Amino acid sequence: KAGVTQTPRYLIKTRGQQVTLSCSPISGHRSVSWYQQTPGQGLQFLFEYFSETQRNKGNFPGRFSGRQFSNSRSEMNVSTLELGDSALYLCASSGGPAGTQYFGPGTRLLVL
Amino acid sequence: AQTVTQSQPEMSVQEAETVTLSCTYDTSENNYYLFWYKQPPSRQMILVIRQEAYKQQNATENRFSVNFQKAAKSFSLKISDSQLGDTAMYFCAFMKTTSGSARQLTFGSGTQLTVLP
Numbered sequence: 001k002a003g004v005t006q007t008p009r010y011l012i013k014t015r016g017q018q019v020t021l022s023c024s025p026i027s028g029h030r031s032v033s034w035y036q037q038t039p040g041q042g043l044q045f046l047f048e049y050f051s052e053t054q055r056n057k058g059n060f061p062g063r064f065s066g067r068q069f070s071n072s073r074s075e076m077n078v079s080t081l082e083l084g085d086s087a088l089y090l091c092a093s094s095g096g097p098a099g100t101q102y103f104g105p106g107t108r109l110l111v112l
Numbered sequence: 113a114q115t116v117t118q119s120q121p122e123m124s125v126q127e128a129e130t131v132t133l134s135c136t137y138d139t140s141e142n143n144y145y146l147f148w149y150k151q152p153p154s155r156q157m158i159l160v161i162r163q164e165a166y167k168q169q170n171a172t173e174n175r176f177s178v179n180f181q182k183a184a185k186s187f188s189l190k191i192s193d194s195q196l197g198d199t200a201m202y203f204c205a206f207m208k209t210t211s212g213s214a215r216q217l218t219f220g221s222g223t224q225l226t227v228l229p
Contacts, residue, residue, distance in 0.1 A: 031215045043203065043219040056214030088155055092217075099145065099207060099215045103157035 001027055004093050004104035012110045018079040021107045025072050025093030032074040033101060034066060037088040046089075049074055078109075086111045114139045114206050118220035125194045126228050132179075133189045133223045135204030144208045146180065146187045147217070150200040160202070163187065194227045201225075 005024045013019050025032050034046040045058040049068035066076040072093075078085055088108050092101035115138045125131035137146070148160040163171045163180050170178050175195075179188045191198055204220040 033215055033217070035217070042221050043217075045216050045218070048214045048216055050214070056216055058216075090157060092157075094215050099209060100147070100159065100162055101207075101215060101217060102159065103149075105154075105156050108155075 004091060004102055006089075006091050006104040006107050008107060009105065010108050010110075012112065013081050014112050015081055015083060017081050018077065019081060019109060020075055020077045021089055021091075021109075023074045023076075023091030023093075023104060025074070025091075026095065026102060029093035029095035029102075030072055031094045031099070032068055032072065033092045033094070034074070034076050035090045035092065036060075037090060037106075038086070043090075046076065081111045083111050085109065114141070114144075114208070114218045116204050116206050116218050116220040118204055118223050120223045121221070122224045122226070124226040124228055125191075127194055127196060129194055130190060130192045131194055131225065133191075133202055133204075133225065135187045135189070135220055137185050137187065137204070137206050139185070139206065139208070141208045141210070143210055144206060146178075147205040147207070148176070148178070148189045149203045149205060150198075151203065151222075152197075152200040157203075161189065191225075196227050196229060199225060199227045 007022045031050045033048040047057040052068045063079045068074045088106045090106045092103045094101045117136045144165045146163045161173045175192045201222045205217045
């Protein structure tokens, strides 16, 4: 099976812009989770989608949003970018009762 | 809320030797999984090993094994016959598994392991 894919791999944006990141899960996986990784805060949970429904959201401002499509692909959007949004954004998918999460290669976002 | 603590920011080990990475966690949940992930310089997060809390037997995956002490809330990772390719940041992670609950990992701060030739 193909692994989790994320696009784009790298992004450079300026403050105030918005960005959309995409994640395609492993075939058959219905759960997609997003994490932000920064040197200062480490790995933090953003949100999780299952069957097009957001089941949980982490402690992030409303500028961070996401959605999931009927084919389980997911997107996350960050509006009004701030310098502190520079990070590695990781997507993970899981399937079945075990819930083990498998990660994509990440998207590196740099906000200037 | 759950917390995961990794008290060793950096460790090193000689090639072919054995090393143990420590992790403690705090939770009031009864049903959960614990994981070790590795993140090499490529930044790809790779699953190393998983432990179900209801299982008393420690998980093993080739050269990787865990020492799971549920009462002490301790979950250490032992790497035997260390290889240069094991050089990476290692994260301990917790996930509760209540039926229908969201799949959310809580990570520790990581341990940077360097395998020396």
